[in-house]
Amino acid sequence: MKDLTEMFKGVLEGIVLQKIQGGETYGYEITRYLNELGFEDIVEGTVYTILVRLEKKELVEIEKKKSELGPARKFYKLNEQGVEKLNEFWQRWAFLEEKMTEIKEGKQDVSTNV
Amino acid sequence: MKDLTEMFKGVLEGIVLQKIQGGETYGYEITRYLNELGFEDIVEGTVYTILVRLEKKELVEIEKKKSELGPARKFYKLNEQGVEKLNEFWQRWAFLEEKMTEIKEGKQDVSTNV
DNA sequence: ACCCACTACTTAGTATTATTATATAGTTGT
DNA sequence: ACAACTATATAATAATACTAAGTAGTGGGT
Numbered sequence: 001m002k003d004l005t006e007m008f009k010g011v012l013e014g015i016v017l018q019k020i021q022g023g024e025t026y027g028y029e030i031t032r033y034l035n036e037l038g039f040e041d042i043v044e045g046t047v048y049t050i051l052v053r054l055e056k057k058e059l060v061e062i063e064k065k066k067s068e069l070g071p072a073r074k075f076y077k078l079n080e081q082g083v084e085k086l087n088e089f090w091q092r093w094a095f096l097e098e099k100m101t102e103i104k105e106g107k108q109d110v111s112t113n114v
Numbered sequence: 115m116k117d118l119t120e121m122f123k124g125v126l127e128g129i130v131l132q133k134i135q136g137g138e139t140y141g142y143e144i145t146r147y148l149n150e151l152g153f154e155d156i157v158e159g160t161v162y163t164i165l166v167r168l169e170k171k172e173l174v175e176i177e178k179k180k181s182e183l184g185p186a187r188k189f190y191k192l193n194e195q196g197v198e199k200l201n202e203f204w205q206r207w208a209f210l211e212e213k214m215t216e217i218k219e220g221k222q223d224v225s226t227n228v
Numbered sequence: 229a230c231c232c233a234c235t236a237c238t239t240a241g242t243a244t245t246a247t248t249a250t251a252t253a254g255t256t257g258t
Numbered sequence: 259a260c261a262a263c264t265a266t267a268t269a270a271t272a273a274t275a276c277t278a279a280g281t282a283g284t285g286g287g288t
Contacts, residue, residue, distance in 0.1 A: 006124025
């Protein structure tokens with residue numbers, strides 16, 4: 001799928017958080033995972049900039065480990081703040097998804113709004 | 115719902131396109147519609163910048179009409195390109211929505227990828 | 229020994245988008 | 259005259275994903 005760039009903003013970071021929560025992982029692996037999922041155009045650089053951001057926001061713990069195949073890997077784990085951020089992310093996503101369905105179906109029912 | 119800003123990128127424009135397709139409308143009305151939908155923090159300025167962009171991209175036709183309640187309104191209609199853009203938008207959204215569901219459920223089934 | 233492919237991380241600069249803040253202006257009611 | 263509501267415009271800012279280039283380690287083939 002092409003031209004997902006703008007739609008990814010505010011979403012891709014959440015995807016990366018979710019992937020990390022699924023088990024300790026590192027940048028290169030996350031990139032391959034996203035490619036296999038169908039996000040073909042995601043390259044390492046994009047993922048690494050997100051990982052740097054997560055570190056700056058203090059949402060992750062990092063551990064460097066040797067690899068048999070190449071340079072050392074930087075493994076990421078979510079800390080408490082990271083888990084919280086991830087939950088908030090899915091709440092926002094659920095809200096948007098619901099609204100988008102309403103919008104697509106042309107509903108204008110206001111009664112469900114909180 | 116707060117903090118939707120980043121998640122809106124690449125989505126809000128599509129929402130506005132959809133609203134316009136639902137019938138000739140104008141900026142102020144679109145803003146009120148979004149507020150009623152539950153996007154409380156959307157203000158006029160945000161919508162007008164999107165409308166200016168749609169005009170620059172030549173996705174809309176514009177007609178100025180008098181209002182009984184205030185200054186003249188600028189009514190927007192989708193042209194052929196606008197309709198096409200809207201269809202592409204919903205395709206991207208459907209793709210992303212499907213992938214997000216996979217990601218949330220922790221699936222790693224690659225067989226459905228095209 | 230040399231090159232290539234794959235693994236793995238880094239980062240400065242760019243483009244796009246939504247938001248903030250402020251300004252202008254018409255209409256109606258008090 | 260003033261406030262409230264309707265209605266549009268736009269320059270500046272912040273956040274994000276992407277581009278493009280670089281550095282490094284390992285293993286296989288020639």
